[in-house]
Amino acid sequence: ELGPTENYKKSENCIRYKDGIIYLTPSLRMENDKKAELASFLKVIPPVEFCCVYGSSLHPNNKDKSAMVDYVLGVSDPQQWHSENLKMNADHYALWLRLLGGAKLITQVADEIGVGVHFNPFVTWNDRLLKYGVVRMDDLISDILNWKRFYLSGRLQKPVQILADNLDIGNANSVNLRSALSAALLLLPSKFTQEDLFAKVCSLSYMGDLRMLFAEDKNKVKKIVQGQFDLFKSMYNPLIQEYEAKEFLRFSSYGNHQANVSQDCGVSVTFSLVSSLPPTIKSEMGMKLGENKTVNESGRVVSEVIVRSRDKAAKCLQNVLRRKVMISSARQAVSGLLAAGGVNAARYLGKKMEKAWKSWR
16 A cells, blocks of 8 residues: 555655655566666676667567567777677677687777677577677767767667666767757658657658668557657657747647647748757758858857758758668668678578568568
């Protein structure tokens, strides 16, 4: 029995009574147990600066223990980290990488062929199947703030479970979420639903992804949003409320996935949305749409994209993102096949194509 409501207050992780005793609800207890289980993997690898879990394992109703759990690990020096991990978990790496170059070759393949991330798939640990990607912290931060590769920034626009965060990446990611919301609104019509909005956010990092042609479930975006709708809502609601207060957005109904939303599609609001995009994206859009250059109070030259039409701005953004995703996904696909080794690469691709085939059938 929890007792009268006036005797406790809810917080993010607990229900705290006045007597100082903390009681966890069953759902929160299960959530904390799951987080502790996922975080325990960090004990068997070298220390990391950042760690998060993403993908289907975060679906609240996912009870499939055979599903692969996806990790992103941020480290200060990938070559040094891989060198230490090879001593601890050599079996996580493809044999040819271990024999021909070790940590140096692993890092070179990730940086020079891929987009700076090395993935070890099909790692068996604690009766679970894992895949973890290792990235340099500087590259992770650059992608979050600037969409330089638009690879891991796309992962972090969707719900993730952060397990370690020594550099407060979670806070820096708020810039990424604002950019994603602004981009999604630019690409949406004047009227849409809340589910449409999250689906557009989710789809940004898949536009132009070559895997979507043959190696991904064609309903992937829909399944992600419907399976994690409440998580998307908690991530983006503060920004949505801010945009609503500025009268960029108007809600005509609340409380379900199909809440109706309308947006101001005027040029001034379009310019504000474009201004919220990362510098790299604005620079590429400015090359196509034109730029106004001004000097600010500190003497620094500031460039602003010229926005004459919402349709032109949206089409330009779509082309810029599609090209960026296409290049990054192609590079990472080649890097991933090399890093995984022949057997694991064939196994991974086979599973992806099986999902795609089932979705088309």
